[in-house]
Structure formats: structure tokens, C-alpha cells
Amino acid sequence: MKIDLQAVEDAAMTLYIRALKMLPPDVKAGLDRLTRTETAATAQSVLATMVTNIQVAEATDNLLCQDTGIPIYNLLIGSNVQVDGHALKQAIRRGCERATREHPLRSSVVHPLTRKNNHTSCGIEVPVIHIDFSPMPDLLDIEMIPKGSGSENNSFLKMAIPAEGIDAIKTFVIDCVLAAGGKTCPPTIVGVGLGGTSDLSVALAKRAATRELGSRCSDPEGAKLEEALSAAVNQLGVGPQGLGGDSTAFAVQIELASTHITMNPIAVNMQCHSARRARATFTPAGVTYGY
Structure with a gap:
């Protein structure tokens, strides 16, 4: 399976935005579970506010949290996938930059000494990209996690x-x-x-x-x-x-x-309670998005 690098770049951009706006169903279910079992009145009120924040963010196409985090991309690559590894990482970086510039998102990434912010959510060794290998031969899986400070x-x-x-x-x-x-x-x-x-x-x-x-x-x-x-x-x-x-x-x-x-x-x-993540899965049938 040959990978279209432009499609990877587009997916990397989409995933960053999607992760920041749409909370995974398992996290929503976790909040519902805690809401049902919580006994303290103040805690019940705080949990209700969190649930409302999620609903408002999704209804208004807004961010779940102002912290766009450190962008992390976790990749799984099948044995039949044909792709230049270096070019793959560069495509993900371009997608991350596009999400920040075109959407736009607040860039939280700075140089560790000068604290200079290039307003791209990218920098030295960022986005963080981890690559591992899948037993499924015709698969490229990209998970995006914006990890807040x-x-x-x-x-x-x-x-x-x-x-x-x-x-x-x-x-x-x-x-x-x-x-x-x-x-x-x-x-x-x-x-x-x-x-x-x-x-x-x-x-x-x-x-x-x-x-x-x-x-x-x-x-x-x-x-x-x-x-x-x-x-x-x-x-x-x-x-x-x-x-x-x-x-x-x-x-x-x-x-x-x-x-x-x-x-x-x-x-x-x-x-944190806003446990954000998003996933794009490439197969011969195309690209699908999930969590």
C-alpha cells in the first residue's frame, strides 16, 4: 500500500483540530460515570460545569480547552506500507503547522532557553513523533494527542x-x-x-x-x-x-x-479531565477518522 504524503499532511492538520474540539466517547462516558457516583455537592457542581463546557465547545465548534498543548503523533505502520520515513515525518510536521496557522490555533511551543514562539506549534523535536509497527500489513494509523502543560x-x-x-x-x-x-x-x-x-x-x-x-x-x-x-x-x-x-x-x-x-x-x-486524542486510519479503502 503506497501512502500519499499530501493525504498524511492533511490528516495531521485535521487530527490536531479534531482532537482539540471533540472529546472521545470513552472520556465522556467516564464523566457520566463519575457524575452518577459523586457524593460531594461542590464536586457534583464542578463535574456538571465540565460536562456543559464539552457540550458548548462541540455545539459552537470551539476548543475544549485554551491549552493546545505539545502536539504528539503516534504512528503504527504495517509491513506492506510503502513510504519514505523521513518524508512521512515532514508531512506530519507540515500538517501540524498548517493547523496552527490556518485554523488558527494558539501555539504553545517555545524554545526552552530563549522562550521564543514561532507560532507554528512546532520547534526542535516538536511535534513529538513516535513510530512503531503493526501486524496488520496494509495499515497506517496516526494517533494525535495534544498534551497540555x-x-x-x-x-x-x-x-x-x-x-x-x-x-x-x-x-x-x-x-x-x-x-x-x-x-x-x-x-x-x-x-x-x-x-x-x-x-x-x-x-x-x-x-x-x-x-x-x-x-x-x-x-x-x-x-x-x-x-x-x-x-x-x-x-x-x-x-x-x-x-x-x-x-x-x-x-x-x-x-x-x-x-x-x-x-x-x-x-x-x-x-487531565479533557483527555483529548484523535485518530486517522489509512487502509486500501481510504482514510477513516475516529479516536
């Missing part, structure tokens, strides 16, 4: 002592949620990366935080820990926007990897 600023890494075991993981995750408080615009998705190396653990935490709500860790022990931590986090009383209540997090979601016998890396990355 409110959630991304609450990222944590601990190189734990293996002898501390699972208790160290639980304690660290709980401490991170408490430290973040209302700064992540909860209810959040708490992404936890376990194992690997320090950099892999952080990458796994991001993957977990941006996973679809309702999905489970593929590892049975990881799935058990997800369930235990999800219950524990919602007993902390942080609540929506940090104003108290039962709804601190939609879920704790875990991704894990094998690690060294003398290491136990633990990373936490959070996603």
Missing part, C-alpha cells in the same frame, strides 16, 4: 529499591497524586509506567495515561494493580479541580516492561 508538569520518576516491592509502587503513585492536587485539572487519568529503564518507564507512563478509558493492562498482575490503585486514589479526597470529592481520577492505568534485577523504575504521567 497542566497535566504534563505533573510527571514523576522514582528509581525504587526492588526489595521495597509493590508497596513502593503504591506509595509513590499515591504521593504523586497528592502532590499534583488540583494542578492537573482532575478528574485525571493517572498513567503509571513500571520497569524497563528510566526513559522507557517514563514513556510507558505516557502511553498508559493516554490509553482509552476502560482498557486494561495486558499483564494480569498489572491489571490487578490498576484496580487496586484506582480505588485507592479516589479515596484521597482531592476531587474535581482539587476542590474535594470522590472523583479524583477516572482510573489508574498501567503499562509495564521487564527490568534489571537490581532496578525497579516507577514513572507517573497524568492526563
Whole structure:
């Protein structure tokens, strides 16, 4: 399957705009679930305001949040896909720039030292582009995630002592949620990366935080820990926007990897209640959009 780079550029532009305006159905369902179970009056009011904000944004073709975030594109490429990898990345970058200039969107991307903003949502190594490979031969899948700073600023890494075991993981995750408080615009998705190396653990935490709500860790022990931590986090009383209540997090979601016998890396990355993402899937039949 040969890929049309102009179609990729157009998709990269469309995905950025779509992600900023349309919340995925699983996140809406998560808000509905929390609204039904929340017992605190203030928290109920905050959740109702969040739901109204989503409805107004979609009804008026407006942004869900003013923070357009750091643009992240995750690619899955099948074995029969014919494409120049470098040209593919450049097409995504052009699409990201077009979304920002033509729509227009506020660019949140600046140089880390000079703080100069080129007003393109692009810069050195940005957009962030991850490429992996799919067992489906005739497939190019592009997922776009605009990661806001409110959630991304609450990222944590601990190189734990293996002898501390699972208790160290639980304690660290709980401490991170408490430290973040209302700064992540909860209810959040708490992404936890376990194992690997320090950099892999952080990458796994991001993957977990941006996973679809309702999905489970593929590892049975990881799935058990997800369930235990999800219950524990919602007993902390942080609540929506940090104003108290039962709804601190939609879920704790875990991704894990094998690690060294003398290491136990633990990373936490959070996603805010506006857990935005969009997806374009290229097949021989054409391009389809979803979440």
C-alpha cells in the first residue's frame, strides 16, 4: 500500500483540530460515570460545569480547552506500507503547522532557553513523533494527542529499591497524586509506567495515561494493580479541580516492561479531565477518522 504524503499532511492538520474540539466517547462516558457516583455537592457542581463546557465547545465548534498543548503523533505502520520515513515525518510536521496557522490555533511551543514562539506549534523535536509497527500489513494509523502543560508538569520518576516491592509502587503513585492536587485539572487519568529503564518507564507512563478509558493492562498482575490503585486514589479526597470529592481520577492505568534485577523504575504521567486524542486510519479503502 503506497501512502500519499499530501493525504498524511492533511490528516495531521485535521487530527490536531479534531482532537482539540471533540472529546472521545470513552472520556465522556467516564464523566457520566463519575457524575452518577459523586457524593460531594461542590464536586457534583464542578463535574456538571465540565460536562456543559464539552457540550458548548462541540455545539459552537470551539476548543475544549485554551491549552493546545505539545502536539504528539503516534504512528503504527504495517509491513506492506510503502513510504519514505523521513518524508512521512515532514508531512506530519507540515500538517501540524498548517493547523496552527490556518485554523488558527494558539501555539504553545517555545524554545526552552530563549522562550521564543514561532507560532507554528512546532520547534526542535516538536511535534513529538513516535513510530512503531503493526501486524496488520496494509495499515497506517496516526494517533494525535495534544498534551497540555497542566497535566504534563505533573510527571514523576522514582528509581525504587526492588526489595521495597509493590508497596513502593503504591506509595509513590499515591504521593504523586497528592502532590499534583488540583494542578492537573482532575478528574485525571493517572498513567503509571513500571520497569524497563528510566526513559522507557517514563514513556510507558505516557502511553498508559493516554490509553482509552476502560482498557486494561495486558499483564494480569498489572491489571490487578490498576484496580487496586484506582480505588485507592479516589479515596484521597482531592476531587474535581482539587476542590474535594470522590472523583479524583477516572482510573489508574498501567503499562509495564521487564527490568534489571537490581532496578525497579516507577514513572507517573497524568492526563487531565479533557483527555483529548484523535485518530486517522489509512487502509486500501481510504482514510477513516475516529479516536
